[in-house]
Amino acid sequence: MATSTSYRKLSIAAFALETAPLQGQSPLAQLPRLADEAVQAVAERTVHFQALGSMRSDSAGAPVPWLQLKGQVEIDLVCQRCLEPVTSQVQFDREFRFVESEESALAQDEDSEEDLLVSSPQFDLLELVEDELLMALPVSPKHDKCPGDLKLSAVDADFEATSERPNPFAKLAQLKTPKS
Ligand SMILES: [Zn+2]
Numbered sequence: 001m002a003t004s005t006s007y008r009k010l011s012i013a014a015f016a017l018e019t020a021p022l023q024g025q026s027p028l029a030q031l032p033r034l035a036d037e038a039v040q041a042v043a044e045r046t047v048h049f050q051a052l053g054s055m056r057s058d059s060a061g062a063p064v065p066w067l068q069l070k071g072q073v074e075i076d077l078v079c080q081r082c083l084e085p086v087t088s089q090v091q092f093d094r095e096f097r098f099v100e101s102e103e104s105a106l107a108q109d110e111d112s113e114e115d116l117l118v119s120s121p122q123f124d125l126l127e128l129v130e131d132e133l134l135m136a137l138p139v140s141p142k143h144d145k146c147p148g149d150l151k152l153s154a155v156d157a158d159f160e161a162t163s164e165r166p167n168p169f170a171k172l173a174q175l176k177t178p179k180s
Pocket of ligand 1: 081
């Protein structure tokens with residue numbers, strides 16, 4: 001099994017020729033920009049991903065490396081309704097075409113519908129997984145049902161209890177009432 005370090009130094013040329021998908025995982029803590037987004041339980045979370053390389057022909061018939069990449073993580077974000085932690089399932093599923101250099105990526109990016117990456121003998125797959133998960137984070141994470149809803153009703157109950165406390169003057173009036 002590949003280690004986290006080898007995910008960070010992937011030879012794209014060799015990987016594209018492998019036919020089996022690479023099943024990988026990494027502790028969330030090792031993806032620091034993503035871990036920063038979590039409000040708790042970083043040490044307990046694992047990022048899972050699956051990468052599949054392939055060679056496809058470009059319009060001129062030349063073989064070009066491609067990468068299909070899926071990733072997912074459970075991460076605790078801040079609920080935008082009640083500000084308590086909410087566990088969100090974040091995932092992505094994308095395809096990328098590799099180009100030889102930054103220059104050709106820039107040159108082709110304008111008229112290409114495809115997502116381009118620059119090929120490398122030491123490609124950082126984990127960094128790409130991290131980038132994609134960061135982009136896939138929900139803009140406004142919310143609980144389906146906020147635990148705060150329960151707190152609010154508890155506050156209401158307290159409030160009612162307070163207002164139901166007999167007022168001292170009523171008690172005084174009771175004392176003045178002759179016993180029957
Ligand atoms: Zn909430």
